[in-house]
Amino acid sequence: MPVAEAPARQPHPFKSQPWRDRRIEVILANLLRTGVLISAAVVLSGAFVYLSRHAHEPADYRVFRGEPSDYRTIRGVIQSVVNGRGRGLIQLGLLLLIATPIARVAFSVAGFAIERDRLYVAFTLIVLAVLLYSLLGSGIGR
Amino acid sequence: MTILEFTGVVAIVSFVAGLLGALTGLGGGVVLVPLLTIFFHVDIRYAIGASLVSVIATSSGAAAAYVKEGFSNIRIGMFLEIATTFGALLGAFLATRIPTSALAVIFGAMLLYSAFLSRKPRTEAQRNLPPDPLATRLRLNGSFPDLEGQRSYNVQRVPAGFGLMFGAGALSGLLGIGSGAVKVLAMDQAMRIPFKVSTTTSNFMIGVTAAASAGIYLSRGYIDPGLAMPVMLGVLAGSLLGSRILVKAETKSLRLIFSLVILVLGLQMLYQGFWGKI
Numbered sequence: 152m153p154v155a156e157a158p159a160r161q162p163h164p165f166k167s168q169p170w171r172d173r174r175i176e177v178i179l180a181n182l183l184r185t186g187v188l189i190s191a192a193v194v195l196s197g198a199f200v201y202l203s204r205h206a207h208e209p210a211d212y213r214v215f216r217g218e219p220s221d222y223r224t225i226r227g228v229i230q231s232v233v234n235g236r237g238r239g240l241i242q243l244g245l246l247l248l249i250a251t252p253i254a255r256v257a258f259s260v261a262g263f264a265i266e267r268d269r270l271y272v273a274f275t276l277i278v279l280a281v282l283l284y285s286l287l288g289s290g291i292g293r
Numbered sequence: 294m295t296i297l298e299f300t301g302v303v304a305i306v307s308f309v310a311g312l313l314g315a316l317t318g319l320g321g322g323v324v325l326v327p328l329l330t331i332f333f334h335v336d337i338r339y340a341i342g343a344s345l346v347s348v349i350a351t352s353s354g355a356a357a358a359y360v361k362e363g364f365s366n367i368r369i370g371m372f373l374e375i376a377t378t379f380g381a382l383l384g385a386f387l388a389t390r391i392p393t394s395a396l397a398v399i400f401g402a403m404l405l406y407s408a409f410l411s412r413k414p415r416t417e418a419q420r421n422l423p424p425d426p427l428a429t430r431l432r433l434n435g436s437f438p439d440l441e442g443q444r445s446y447n448v449q450r451v452p453a454g455f456g457l458m459f460g461a462g463a464l465s466g467l468l469g470i471g472s473g474a475v476k477v478l479a480m481d482q483a484m485r486i487p488f489k490v491s492t493t494t495s496n497f498m499i500g501v502t503a504a505a506s507a508g509i510y511l512s513r514g515y516i517d518p519g520l521a522m523p524v525m526l527g528v529l530a531g532s533l534l535g536s537r538i539l540v541k542a543e544t545k546s547l548r549l550i551f552s553l554v555i556l557v558l559g560l561q562m563l564y565q566g567f568w569g570k571i
Contacts, residue, residue, distance in 0.1 A: 176367065183353040183500075191350070191529055198522050202297060210299035210519070215336040217514030224512070241518035242511075245346050245525070249507045251353050252500040259371065270432070275371050278501065281378040285385075286508035 175262040179255050186251030190244045197240025204237065224291050253282045296519065303333065304523035311351065311531025316538070317551045320499070321528045322348045322470040323407055324551075326400060327558040331565065335520065337393045337400075341469030342515030345503050347528035348471040352500030354529055355536050365493035366435045369448065369486065373458045374498055377476075378505040380462020385506035388467045389513055397566030400468050404559025407474045411552040422485060427451045437490055446487050454484035466506035471499035 231239025314321030
């Protein structure tokens with residue numbers, strides 16, 4: 152067992168700089184950008200499939216009908232991708248897009264843990280819990 | 294209009310909105326919803342769903358550029374996210390329960406307020422304010438690179454900022470916008486955070502706030518793939534281009550034009566909301 156050095160650093164003189172290790176922030180930003188580019192690529196490929204089949208049908212968004220369950224749940228989206236539907240692919244890209252900021256928050260928990268900033272580990276976990284509650288509790292996990 | 298024409302025109306409009314939104318710092322979502330509802334006769338609920346998705350794309354896509362500048366304060370952002378994400382949940386919950394005409398009226402009021410804010414001269418943040426005990430305990434104070442080297446700042450009035458952020462989150466969840474204008478107001482005016490730190494931290498927060506209500510919108514069937522596709526791709530491309538040419542552009546006249554557009558759209562939304570056309 153290594154000797155605990157915690158007592159010596161109790162009155163933690165917190166530096167005010169956002170992340171003490173700037174690399175964490177750069178990694179997180181690149182993670183976000185990569186996530187956005189991947190999701191945009193998936194949306195674009197879905198767009199080609201969708202437009203190649205439906206280009207000449209009339210567009211009508213005047214009346215709100217709500218999407219069918221194929222485009223409202225993770226399972227429905229995956230099923231419609233398997234069935235080769237362009238709109239399913241677009242929706243998959245949008246799901247990936249929604250996931251990127253959530254992934255960033257999740258990685259921030261690790262970042263604050265590395266800095267041993269318990270207060271901000273707790274704050275970040277609260278934000279993460281709200282995001283996951285919204286995503287999974289909303290019914291798209293069905 | 295056929296689906297091909299509709300997709301093309303919406304993509305172009307979204308591209309311009311994303312470009313102007315990035316250049317002026319007002320965000321693209323705030324003009325997209327009125328444009329889609331007024332000119333494309335899209336139901337406001339579909340418009341809100343598509344706009345919300347584009348907000349996440351803009352915020353995440355621009356994050357790398359902002360990190361290089363080294364201004365955003367991740368602790369301020371994460372602490373205030375507690376308020377905005379709870380607000381966004383409330384907003385998304387309300388959005389499915391209030392009539393669309395009321396949504397249009399709230400949106401119109403929000404647009405008029407944004408136009409007013411964008412014309413208001415910014416007060417220079419006071420320097421050397423004494424540290425606030427609560428802000429110190431929450432470790433919100435920070436510093437950023439300035440012309441004269443590293444400049445430190447002390448965050449003020451934390452509860453007021455936190456409360457405003459809850460409101461910003463609720464508006465974001467209700468209207469499918471980033472509500473960056475209210476976020477910057479809360480940080481810049483209430484909490485006395487330097488403007489550059491406020492805007493970059495706000496950009497980081499916008500994506501997380503939007504993600505908090507996006508799941509609810511998707512599960513309620515507000516996010517239509519056929520509409521969200523051109524909106525998301527167009528806004529993303531426009532805002533990425535906008536953040537690249539930001540440094541060179543003459544933004545003063547652009548801001549004037551853009552705030553006039555917002556003003557006109559706001560009046561239109563109020564009119565259509567009150568006369569029950571939406």
